[in-house]
Amino acid sequence: MSEASERSPGDTLVRVGGVIFAVGAVATLVTMVPLLIGADPLPTAAYVVSMLMGVGFLVAGTGLLRSIAAQRSR
Secondary structure, eight states, X not given: XXXXXXXXXXXXXXXXXXXXXXXHHXXXXXXXXXXXXXXXXXXXXXXXHHTHHHHHHHHHHHHHHHHHHHHHHO
């Protein structure tokens, strides 16, 4: 069997969600550094990018639920 036929429908969503979560996590670290070292805070846009952590978590969770539903239907 090839690798493509073994993938569940939600696998792509889980991977994409993981990448989005990682981008949000890095953005969160970057926005916290100026606060810890006493520098001026970053613009609001940097904090908005930090919200990608939650979005990535939701996308990955949706992929997980989709994979579970596909396995149950088999």
